Amino acid sequence: MDFIKKDAxxxxxxxxxxxxxxxxxxxDKISQSEVFEKNCGGSxxxxxxxxxxxxxxxxxxxxxxxxxxxxxxxxxxxxxxxxDDYVVYDYSDERxxxxxxxxxxxxxxxxxxxYDRAHSxxxxxxxxxxxxxxxxxxxxxxxxxxxxxxxxxLRETALAVIxxxxxxxxxxxxxxxxxxxxxxxxxxxxxxxxxFPLVDILFVSEETSRRMLRxxxxxxxxxxxxxxxxxxKIVATTRREVVSPTKHNFGSRIYYDGKFYEEPxxxxxxxxxxxxxxxxxxxxxxxxILSGKGIEGAMSYGNALSAIKNTVSGxxxxxxxxxxxSVIKSxxxxxxxxEMVR
Numbered sequence: 001m002d003f004i005k006k007d008a009x010x011x012x013x014x015x016x017x018x019x020x021x022x023x024x025x026x027x028d029k030i031s032q033s034e035v036f037e038k039n040c041g042g043s044x045x046x047x048x049x050x051x052x053x054x055x056x057x058x059x060x061x062x063x064x065x066x067x068x069x070x071x072x073x074x075x076x077x078x079x080x081x082x083x084d085d086y087v088v089y090d091y092s093d094e095r096x097x098x099x100x101x102x103x104x105x106x107x108x109x110x111x112x113x114x115y116d117r118a119h120s121x122x123x124x125x126x127x128x129x130x131x132x133x134x135x136x137x138x139x140x141x142x143x144x145x146x147x148x149x150x151x152x153x154l155r156e157t158a159l160a161v162i163x164x165x166x167x168x169x170x171x172x173x174x175x176x177x178x179x180x181x182x183x184x185x186x187x188x189x190x191x192x193x194x195x196f197p198l199v200d201i202l203f204v205s206e207e208t209s210r211r212m213l214r215x216x217x218x219x220x221x222x223x224x225x226x227x228x229x230x231x232x233k234i235v236a237t238t239r240r241e242v243v244s245p246t247k248h249n250f251g252s253r254i255y256y257d258g259k260f261y262e263e264p265x266x267x268x269x270x271x272x273x274x275x276x277x278x279x280x281x282x283x284x285x286x287x288x289i290l291s292g293k294g295i296e297g298a299m300s301y302g303n304a305l306s307a308i309k310n311t312v313s314g315x316x317x318x319x320x321x322x323x324x325x326s327v328i329k330s331x332x333x334x335x336x337x338x339e340m341v342r
Contacts, residue, residue, distance in 0.1 A: 001289065003200055003233055004171045005139040010083065011290045012051055013138040015061035015161060016044030016147040017122040018073050019098040021315060030103045030114065040076040041100075041315025043144045043177055046276045049080030050283025050305060050317035054324065056290050059083035061134070061161070063125040065095035070121075073097065080316055088129045090121035097121065102275060107244040111274070115181060123151035127160045135168040140201070140286060142173040145192055149182035155191070166198050175203040175282055178212045185212045196230035201289070203236050203282050223255040233257075234295070236302070238281055239265070246271045250307055252281065256295045263299060266307040266331065273313045280309035280317040284324070304328045 021041045024033030045060050052058040060082050064070035066089040077084050098117030105111035143162065148155045166172055174195060178188055189212055196202070206222070209215040215222040223235045234256045241249040251265030284305035288298025304327045309317045 008139045010059050010138040011056040012058040012140050014044035014048040014142040018042040018045045018062050023102045027106050039314045040073050043146050043279050046279035047283045048082045050280050051287040052081035054287045054321045061086040063088040063122045065097050065121045066091045069097045095121050105245040123154050127157050135164050140171045140173050141165040144175040144177040171200040173201040174199040176208050178208045199232050201234045202232040254299050269307050269310045271310045276315035277306045277309040281306035300328050
């Protein structure tokens with residue numbers, strides 16, 4: 001794929017908020033739980049960490065409060081094999097870490113998220129706080145529309161970074177990842193459509209394409225349309241069927257160089273925690289691209305990493321390359337398979 005640099009200090013740099021996640025244990029409700037389990041998460045960080053655990057070099061651009069909670073997140077970033085070279089610290093009196101509460105559902109009760117992230121430290125991130133050498137330090141830059149939705153100042157900073165990355169020959173990866181709780185469809189559509197001409201690798205669900213972006217036609221026509229209209233080189237669409245909160249089917253379809261790619265879906269995934277599974281898909285695809293696996297290989301890694309992520313708690317994908325390779329092998333195998341890895 002000649003639109004991606006052959007070499008740089010990092011294979012992947014992502015940009016976005018890294019938050020504190022608080023969850024009731026097991027399947028308790030937020031309103032009934034006396035304790036919460038502490039973790040961290042954030043779409044772009046999840047992508048960087050998931051890909052880094054498979055073997056590529058990754059960093060994240062974010063801003064954290066200079067306090068004990070910020071230190072906790074910084075340690076989790078390093079735990080995820082992600083460089084903190086571009087982590088900025090907020091020393092202001094208004095510094096705060098964004099929080100979200102996650103309640104895991106069981107049929108017929110759906111899973112639920114409560115955000116407490118307004119005016120968090122990342123919203124004050126300025127372009128001048130990001131080292132100028134960053135634009136020559138990566139092969140792919142990844143961001144999602146969540147970062148664009150959080151705050152107007154952060155949006156301005158993010159757009160400037162995207163444009164400068166593009167000018168320096170960095171491939172742009174963009175996950176539409178629309179969140180109705182953060183902005184309206186009208187505002188999102190107006191901002192996102194202006195970014196599409198800069199995007200090389202686009203991740204967008206069929207539902208988001210049809211509802212928020214108001215695309216019509218078959219799925220193939222919609223996906224090809226992003227390439228024809230905006231010049232996106234790779235368009236990836238996940239295809240998730242939610243049987244129940246604890247039972248999902250998952251696959252994806254990718255358009256590249258005039259062809260569509262798809263493989264058999266993962267059926268009856270036993271879901272422990274679905275949060276971050278979309279990010280895991282993006283991580284797997286970007287890993288496959290960066291490590292020279294080709295489009296079919298990238299799709300296989302994306303599907304497998306997402307399927308596995310559903311089966312573990314927390315936002316982050318923590319799978320090794322050996323585990324993912326084993327799952328891919330089992331997924332494509334015919335006949336008897338061993339019950340246990342030993």
